[in-house]
Every structure is written in structure tokens, then in C-alpha cells.
Amino acid sequence: MILSTRALSFGYGTRSVLRDLDVVIPERRVTAILGPNGCGKSTLLKAMARLIRPASGQVLLDGADIRNQDTRALARRLAILPQAPVAPEGILVGDLVRRGRIPWRGLLSPWRAEDARACAAALQAVGLTHLAHRPLDELSGGQRQRAWIALVLAQEPRLLLLDEPTTFLDLVHQVEVLSLLRRRNRESGLTVVSVLHDMNLAARFSDHLILLGPQGLVAAGAPDLVLTPESLHAAFGLRAVVQPDPVAGTPMVIPA
Amino acid sequence: MTRLLPALLVLFLAVAASLVAGARALPLVEYARAFAAYDLANPAHITLMQIRIPRLLGGLVAGAALGIAGTVMQTITRNPLADPGILGINAGAAFTLLLGGLLLGQPDAATVTLLALPGAALASALVFMLGGGMRGDAGPVRLTLAGAALNAMLLSLVSAIVLLRQESLDVFRFWVAGSLAEAGARPILFMALLAAGGGLVALAAAPRIEALLLGEALSRGLGTRPGWVQAAALVAVTLTTSAAVGVAGPIAFLGLIVPPIARRFAGSSLRMQLLVSALLGAALLLMADALGRVVIPPSEVRAGIMTALIGAPVFIWLARRVRSGAFG
Numbered sequence: 001m002i003l004s005t006r007a008l009s010f011g012y013g014t015r016s017v018l019r020d021l022d023v024v025i026p027e028r029r030v031t032a033i034l035g036p037n038g039c040g041k042s043t044l045l046k047a048m049a050r051l052i053r054p055a056s057g058q059v060l061l062d063g064a065d066i067r068n069q070d071t072r073a074l075a076r077r078l079a080i081l082p083q084a085p086v087a088p089e090g091i092l093v094g095d096l097v098r099r100g101r102i103p104w105r106g107l108l109s110p111w112r113a114e115d116a117r118a119c120a121a122a123l124q125a126v127g128l129t130h131l132a133h134r135p136l137d138e139l140s141g142g143q144r145q146r147a148w149i150a151l152v153l154a155q156e157p158r159l160l161l162l163d164e165p166t167t168f169l170d171l172v173h174q175v176e177v178l179s180l181l182r183r184r185n186r187e188s189g190l191t192v193v194s195v196l197h198d199m200n201l202a203a204r205f206s207d208h209l210i211l212l213g214p215q216g217l218v219a220a221g222a223p224d225l226v227l228t229p230e231s232l233h234a235a236f237g238l239r240a241v242v243q244p245d246p247v248a249g250t251p252m253v254i255p256a
Numbered sequence: 257m258t259r260l261l262p263a264l265l266v267l268f269l270a271v272a273a274s275l276v277a278g279a280r281a282l283p284l285v286e287y288a289r290a291f292a293a294y295d296l297a298n299p300a301h302i303t304l305m306q307i308r309i310p311r312l313l314g315g316l317v318a319g320a321a322l323g324i325a326g327t328v329m330q331t332i333t334r335n336p337l338a339d340p341g342i343l344g345i346n347a348g349a350a351f352t353l354l355l356g357g358l359l360l361g362q363p364d365a366a367t368v369t370l371l372a373l374p375g376a377a378l379a380s381a382l383v384f385m386l387g388g389g390m391r392g393d394a395g396p397v398r399l400t401l402a403g404a405a406l407n408a409m410l411l412s413l414v415s416a417i418v419l420l421r422q423e424s425l426d427v428f429r430f431w432v433a434g435s436l437a438e439a440g441a442r443p444i445l446f447m448a449l450l451a452a453g454g455g456l457v458a459l460a461a462a463p464r465i466e467a468l469l470l471g472e473a474l475s476r477g478l479g480t481r482p483g484w485v486q487a488a489a490l491v492a493v494t495l496t497t498s499a500a501v502g503v504a505g506p507i508a509f510l511g512l513i514v515p516p517i518a519r520r521f522a523g524s525s526l527r528m529q530l531l532v533s534a535l536l537g538a539a540l541l542l543m544a545d546a547l548g549r550v551v552i553p554p555s556e557v558r559a560g561i562m563t564a565l566i567g568a569p570v571f572i573w574l575a576r577r578v579r580s581g582a583f584g
Binding site: 049050051071074075078080082084088090091095100102107108152 | 463466467479480523525
């Protein structure tokens with residue numbers, strides 16, 4: 001399933017945030033969207049999940065406009081974890097994950113064995129099986145973020161969009177979340193798209209980067225092609241040296 | 257299923273209490289006899305069939321309906337203090353009831369019921385539109401505020417009518433403290449159908465209401481349309497509240513205290529919470545009604561007053577036990 005945008009434009013008030021943006025999300029790959037604050041990273045992600053309506057242009061899933069697709073059928077293929085989801089007070093981790101099955105359930109249909117299997121697999125994938133009966137509020141920040149990821153994994157999408165999934169986490173938990181997402185990608189072919197801030201981690205854990213700047217798309221492609229001093233200057237106005245990461249060999253951005 | 261058992265047991269006891277309690281003590285064997293061979297000359301049989309059974313049915317319908325209405329409202333507004341009173345639905349019922357009284361003169365029990373219905377429905381629809389409506393941005397706070405504002409407005413209109421006409425005051429005084437005493441004279445079957453319809457809508461929408469509680473963005477990502485879910489919730493609330501008001505008049509506190517108790521029994525599944533709320537709501541109303549019949553014999557305390565008397569302390573106790581809000 002290939003997600004792409006065609007001439008996508010947005011404006012807040014008189015200011016236009018994105019103009020005529022054409023991007024393609026490669027299938028079965030991990031993609032990160034990078035760029036300075038306010039350049040429209042989250043806007044792009046939300047538009048791709050059909051949470052907001054673009055001023056003009058289209059979001060295409062396998063070539064068909066997502067506007068014309070059935071809401072529930074779309075939710076079975078494409079999931080989004082927004083930046084600040086709300087947890088019902090006192091909810092248990094297992095009950096939270098169970099809500100990921102909502103798009104698969106009929107109007108009065110009971111809980112089925114395949115729903116239970118999907119939830120168990122999702123908990124297993126994020127390593128929270130042993131905490132399923134604990135209240136979400138008792139978990140640490142990193143565990144809580146993994147519980148939310150388990151919810152969208154239980155949705156069994158082919159394509160997963162995440163809006164800044166690492167923002168409030170310390171480095172250890174950032175690495176944990178990103179490697180978990182890449183593992184899901186490698187194991188099940190899940191297409192992952194995240195908005196990220198840390199370029200070095202993005203380069204380490206992604207196959208494909210989309211770099212946005214104040215004027216729109218700066219570069220898209222493999223990390224070592226996208227993260228160059230020239231493109232970083234165009235996107236952030238930042239003078240930087242790019243060196244290979246001594247551990248993984250992926251590009252590492254060092255502000256000059 | 258095991259989660260339903262305690263509530264079923266409580267309901268069973270309440271049904272027994274409702275049949276036994278009263279100014280006239282009836283030996284239990286009379287119940288069996290009345291069903292087997294109804295004797296018109298036997299006053300015990302008449303008491304049972306014409307007074308107690310209708311009251312029992314009325315209590316089942318109104319109580320279950322209020323339990324469901326309260327649970328849906330508290331869930332959708334994320335407000336543990338929400339009930340049909342707070343969102344202005346009872347006030348809407350009172351308003352059209354009095355308006356009808358002004359136009360028609362002294363209405364009888366069945367007419368009172370039918371007059372209260374459009375008001376409840378209208379108030380629900382209004383509160384939904386004021387709160388954001390089908391645009392889907394009716395957040396919990398907006399919905400609660402719209403309800404409170406509408407409630408205040410309708411209550412002032414109600415006061416205006418009551419002050420205007422002495423006869424309407426009499427109807428109102430009698431009606432406003434809800435009771436099951438007139439249940440036999442009201443169209444219970446019709447109300448039971450309304451309540452069942454509302455209950456079904458609530459049960460069907462329950463998973464999508466749960467999605468809505470995760471925030472608008474995630475709930476859309478889960479394939480739900482917030483506007484539709486809120487509309488369905490309001491339809492459920494309107495049908496159940498109208499049915500309850502129609503059978504018993506406004507019953508204070510029941511829609512408020514049943515949901516937090518039900519959550520304790522039912523766990524986090526909204527469907528289970530709705531089922532338990534229906535059972536417990538019916539049980540509590542029947543018990544309040546039965547108690548009201550025996551506290552100061554031979555006269556009766558109206559069930560609406562009893563639920564407030566029992567409900568207020570229970571609610572305070574619950575509110576103190578729960579850490580923050582009643583969603584524990």
C-alpha cells in the first residue's frame with residue numbers, strides 16, 4: 001500500500017504552511033518526517049491520516065483519494081497515534097489496547113478470538129504482556145508510550161503514522177520506541193511514518209527521510225542523501241557538519 | 257457473565273421487596289394464587305394486580321432507563337456529575353408539561369406523560385446543537401456547559417409558568433417529585449419500548465463511545481465519526497430519559513449514583529457498564545419505592561424523594577472513596 005500526496009496545500013489564516021507538496025511514502029519501509037518547528041510536519045501527518053482537510057490537493061492511498069474511502073475500512077489499513085492521546089482515567093493497559101479493535105467490530109458483534117489474538121500479539125510486540133492488568137497511570141513514561149503503540153498495533157494496520165512518538169521520552173526510551181517500531185517493520189512489513197525531532201536517531205532508525213523547510217519540501221530519500229550540510233542549511237538555516245555515526249555508519253549531524 | 261451476577265441478585269431482592277412492601281401485608285401464597293386463579297372479589301388480588309405489579313413494571317422500566325441514561329451521559333461528557341437533571345432534559349420535560357397544562361387545563365396521568373416527552377427530546381437536541389453538534393467538536397466541556405445553560409433557562413421558564421397559574425402549580429408540585437404510584441395509569445408499554453430502543457442504541461454505540469474517550473484525533477484514526485457517535489449517544493439518552501420521566505416523573509440522583517457503582521462491578525467495558533447500570537438502576541428505584549411505602553405508614557414517601565435521601569449520602573461516600581472524579 002503506497003501513501004502519497006499530490007499538490008497538497010495548507011494554510012492557517014493568511015499564512016500558507018505547505019504548498020503544492022508531493023511526497024511518496026515507500027511501502028514496507030520506515031520513514032521519518034523532519035523539519036523545523038512550524039514547517040508543517042504534523043500537518044502533513046494529520047492530512048495523511050485524514051484528520052484534517054487540506055486547502056487543496058489530495059492524499060492518495062494506492063492512487064485513490066482517501067477522502068472517498070469508507071472511514072472504517074480505512075482505519076483497518078491505516079492507523080495514527082496522535083501527539084497527545086487522552087487516556088480514560090484509571091484504565092488498565094489491557095483495556096486500552098483492546099480499543100484498537102474498534103474498527104474491526106460490528107455494531108452488536110461480541111469480542112472474538114481474533115480480537116483477543118491481535119491484542120495479545122500487540123502487547124507482546126511492545127513487551128508489556130506482564131503489565132496488561134496494571135492501570136496505565138502507574139506505568140513509566142516509556143512504558144505508557146509503548147502501551148499507546150500497542151493500541152495502534154492491535155488495530156492491525158498496514159500503515160502506521162506516529163506524531164512525535166519520542167518527544168517526551170529520555171534517550172533510552174526514545175531508542176526503545178524507535179527500535180521497537182523498526183522491529184515491527186522488519187518482522188511484519190508494517191509501513192511506519194513518524195514525525196521526529198532528533199535527526200541522528202531518525203537517520204539511524206529510518207530507511208527514508210522527508211526533510212521539510214519553511215519553503216516546503218527540501219529533500220526526500222535515503223538518510224545519507226537527505227542529511228547533507230546544504231539541505232540542513234536550506235531547512236533549518238543551520239550550519240552543520242555531517243559525519244558518519246561511529247556505531248551505525250548512518251549520517252550524524254553536528255552543528256558547526 | 258459473572259460480572260452481571262451481583263447486580264442480578266440485587267435486582268432479585270429489590271423485586272421481592274417491591275412486591276411485599278406496602279400498607280397491606282400480603283401472604284406470599286396469595287401471589288401464586290393471584291396468578292393461578294385471579295379472583296376479582298379478593299382485595300389482595302386486586303392490590304397485587306392493579307397496584308403492585310404496575311409499580312414493579314414501572315420501576316423496572318424507569319430505573320433501568322435512568323441507569324443507562326446516566327452512564328451514557330457521564331461517559332460522553334467525561335463528567336461524573338452529569339445526569340439528566342444537569343443537561344436540562346428534566347427541565348425540558350417539565351417545561352412542555354406545564355405549557356401543555358396551560359393550554360389543556362388539568363391533564364390526567366397519561367397526558368402528563370405524553371406532554372413531558374417532547375420537552376425531553378427537544379432539550380436533548382438543543383443541548384447537542386449548542387454543544388457543537390454534528391461538526392463533531394462537541395467536547396465534553398462544551399456539552400456540559402450547554403446543558404447547564406439550557407437547564408437554567410428552562411427552569412426559569414418553568415418558574416414563570418408556575419407563578420402565572422395556580423392550577424399548573426398543583427400539577428407541577430405533584431409531578432416534580434417523581435413517583436411510581438401513578439405508573440399503572442401511564443402508558444408503561446410504550447415507555448418500555450422507548451427505553452429498550454434507547455438501550456439498544458447505547459449498546460450498539462458503546463465501542464465507538466469508548467473510542468471517543470481517547471481524544472478526537474485517535475478516535476477518528478480508529479474509524480469513528482465523533483459527530484455521529486455523539487448524536488447516537490444523545491438519541492440513547494433522550495429515549496431512555498423520556499421513558500423514565502414518562503413513567504415516574506423526574507427521579508433525582510438515580511442517574512448520578514448508579515453509574516459509579518456500576519463501574520465498580522462492571523470493569524472498563526462500556527457495554528458491561530450499561531448492562532449493570534440498567535440492572536442496578538431498576539433495583540435501586542424499586543428499593544426506594546418499597547422503602548417509601550413502609551417508612552411512615554399508612555402514607556407514602558414519593559420514590560423521587562427516597563432516591564434523593566438514599567442517593568445523596570451514597571454519592572458523597574463514593575466521591576470520597578474515589579481518588580479524583582468518579583472514574584476509578
